[in-house]
Amino acid sequence: MDLSRLCVHTITTKPWPIEVAMDKYAAAGVAGITVWRQALEGRDISKVGENLRARNLEIVSLCRGGFFPAKTTRGLADAIEDNRLAIREAAALGAPMIVLVCGAVPGQPLAESRKQIADGIAAVLPLAEEHGIRLAIEPLHPVYADDRSAVNTMASANAICDQLDHPLVGIAADAYHIWWDPDLAEQIRITGEKNRLFAFHVCDWMTPTTDLLNDRGLMGEGCIDLKGMRAMVEATGFTGYNEVEIFSNRWWSRDQDDFLQAIKIAFGELFSS
Amino acid sequence: MDLSRLCVHTITTKPWPIEVAMDKYAAAGVAGITVWRQALEGRDISKVGENLRARNLEIVSLCRGGFFPAKTTRGLADAIEDNRLAIREAAALGAPMIVLVCGAVPGQPLAESRKQIADGIAAVLPLAEEHGIRLAIEPLHPVYADDRSAVNTMASANAICDQLDHPLVGIAADAYHIWWDPDLAEQIRITGEKNRLFAFHVCDWMTPTTDLLNDRGLMGEGCIDLKGMRAMVEATGFTGYNEVEIFSNRWWSRDQDDFLQAIKIAFGELFSS
Numbered sequence: 001m002d003l004s005r006l007c008v009h010t011i012t013t014k015p016w017p018i019e020v021a022m023d024k025y026a027a028a029g030v031a032g033i034t035v036w037r038q039a040l041e042g043r044d045i046s047k048v049g050e051n052l053r054a055r056n057l058e059i060v061s062l063c064r065g066g067f068f069p070a071k072t073t074r075g076l077a078d079a080i081e082d083n084r085l086a087i088r089e090a091a092a093l094g095a096p097m098i099v100l101v102c103g104a105v106p107g108q109p110l111a112e113s114r115k116q117i118a119d120g121i122a123a124v125l126p127l128a129e130e131h132g133i134r135l136a137i138e139p140l141h142p143v144y145a146d147d148r149s150a151v152n153t154m155a156s157a158n159a160i161c162d163q164l165d166h167p168l169v170g171i172a173a174d175a176y177h178i179w180w181d182p183d184l185a186e187q188i189r190i191t192g193e194k195n196r197l198f199a200f201h202v203c204d205w206m207t208p209t210t211d212l213l214n215d216r217g218l219m220g221e222g223c224i225d226l227k228g229m230r231a232m233v234e235a236t237g238f239t240g241y242n243e244v245e246i247f248s249n250r251w252w253s254r255d256q257d258d259f260l261q262a263i264k265i266a267f268g269e270l271f272s273s
Numbered sequence: 274m275d276l277s278r279l280c281v282h283t284i285t286t287k288p289w290p291i292e293v294a295m296d297k298y299a300a301a302g303v304a305g306i307t308v309w310r311q312a313l314e315g316r317d318i319s320k321v322g323e324n325l326r327a328r329n330l331e332i333v334s335l336c337r338g339g340f341f342p343a344k345t346t347r348g349l350a351d352a353i354e355d356n357r358l359a360i361r362e363a364a365a366l367g368a369p370m371i372v373l374v375c376g377a378v379p380g381q382p383l384a385e386s387r388k389q390i391a392d393g394i395a396a397v398l399p400l401a402e403e404h405g406i407r408l409a410i411e412p413l414h415p416v417y418a419d420d421r422s423a424v425n426t427m428a429s430a431n432a433i434c435d436q437l438d439h440p441l442v443g444i445a446a447d448a449y450h451i452w453w454d455p456d457l458a459e460q461i462r463i464t465g466e467k468n469r470l471f472a473f474h475v476c477d478w479m480t481p482t483t484d485l486l487n488d489r490g491l492m493g494e495g496c497i498d499l500k501g502m503r504a505m506v507e508a509t510g511f512t513g514y515n516e517v518e519i520f521s522n523r524w525w526s527r528d529q530d531d532f533l534q535a536i537k538i539a540f541g542e543l544f545s546s
Binding site for chain 1: 379380383384414415418419426428429432452453454481485495496501
């Protein structure tokens with residue numbers, strides 16, 4: 001089984017501390033890892049980076065920055081500072097990219113939040129340039145438009161990228177968030193054409209979905225046409241990782257070794273050429 | 274308080290049978306009613322229509338038809354027959370319009386479901402013409418794209434309307450489903466321009482939303498800019514009802530007289546000019 005393009009997000013196996021996760025992923029033949037910031041709490045970040053590289057795990061990205069919108073000047077400034085911290089953390093870890101969950105404030109017009117998001121990214125870009133860190137805007141499913149992201153379509157993410165027009169600013173396309181979009185094929189094509197398709201995240205949409213945040217499915221458990229979406233992504237020339245990002249109370253309650261094995265099998269079935 | 278454009282959906286006060294609801298709505302000064310088909314089960318539909326008119330309740334629409342997509346020929350035919358039945362029910366009731374929740378089949382490509390939806394509407398149009406019943410496509414929030422509707426944006430609904438190009442086919446714009454759409458203002462404008470903005474449904478989006486189907490908020494409880502959206506709708510020349518359609522386990526568990534009073538107050542605060 002070719003796992004050379006399989007990346008796993010640490011949040012996927014949340015019950016494992018990163019020290020366990022890195023050993024398990026390496027032993028399983030997983031090639032890449034995206035590190036969630038909470039997995040780094042209390043750790044020497046540079047040392048974690050060294051340990052990941054020592055296990056031949058490619059650090060794909062740090063997850064996550066963003067949450068730029070706020071109702072106060074202080075809130076906006078705090079968000080920018082936190083994103084600068086994330087850039088320094090990514091540099092210390094040796095991650096070349098940060099995934100941005102852009103944020104939203106309930107009741108604040110989404111257009112205003114989008115403006116704050118663009119302004120926030122612009123404010124941290126100089127530091128990102130200094131460290132050579134790419135910033136990947138992740139459009140979130142419209143179900144999260146109230147308090148998690150005002151960027152809910154690839155078109156909306158592309159609009160911000162067009163506005164900022166910077167080689168370090170691109171898009172993380174997550175199947176869970178965008179599978180329903182009638183413009184998906186066209187938007188993925190445009191994103192690739194503009195050299196800003198930075199990441200591809202996979203999981204599945206469960207029917208019924210019993211929890212708005214933590215009931216994602218393993219690839220193949222749900223209704224998303226992942227083969228079709230991967231074909232769209234590959235058609236752009238994308239050769240990056242297929243990143244498995246699953247929040248699931250159901251899977252987290254099970255043996256994580258079994259889960260990792262199930263991930264490998266599902267990845268093999270869906271993504272091996 | 275001007276309630277002349279207030280319509281309430283029978284599902285909003287689900288605990289009340291329609292015989293109770295019509296008396297309560299009339300006594301409260303509600304002007305319009307949209308009747309859900311389950312409220313008619315076991316009733317003489319023509320007689321219900323007479324009783325509504327006797328109480329000066331304007332019958333705004335019958336809710337709902339749709340669910341056209343299916344994986345089998347039999348399933349497709351059954352859906353068309355059920356929509357023909359809905360048209361006959363609307364005619365018997367004296368409802369000039371049917372709201373369509375268009376349907377989706379988990380795992381079937383949404384583009385295929387959209388084609389089946391357009392074909393299904395086309396198949397029932399002759400009967401709709403015969404009875405003069407308007408068919409209002411209701412775009413559903415993308416969170417329902419797996420099994421309730423493959424039509425998830427105003428643009429997608431407008432595309433089907435363009436294709437069918439018939440004066441009886443238009444759109445029911447429901448705030449809950451479309452508030453997040455970056456193209457909302459433009460799409461509402463286009464819908465009005467094409468004389469196909471048939472209905473405007475209101476409620477609110479709760480943060481957090483604890484149930485995917487039945488945790489809608491009363492207007493003002495959530496984050497939707499309803500005043501702004503109503504302004505967009507009115508700007509098209511729309512003079513129809515503002516239809517209160519709330520599915521809420523929380524409100525259904527409370528005294529429905531109190532709920533109806535709360536609806537009137539919320540309507541007055543948000544929608545009186």
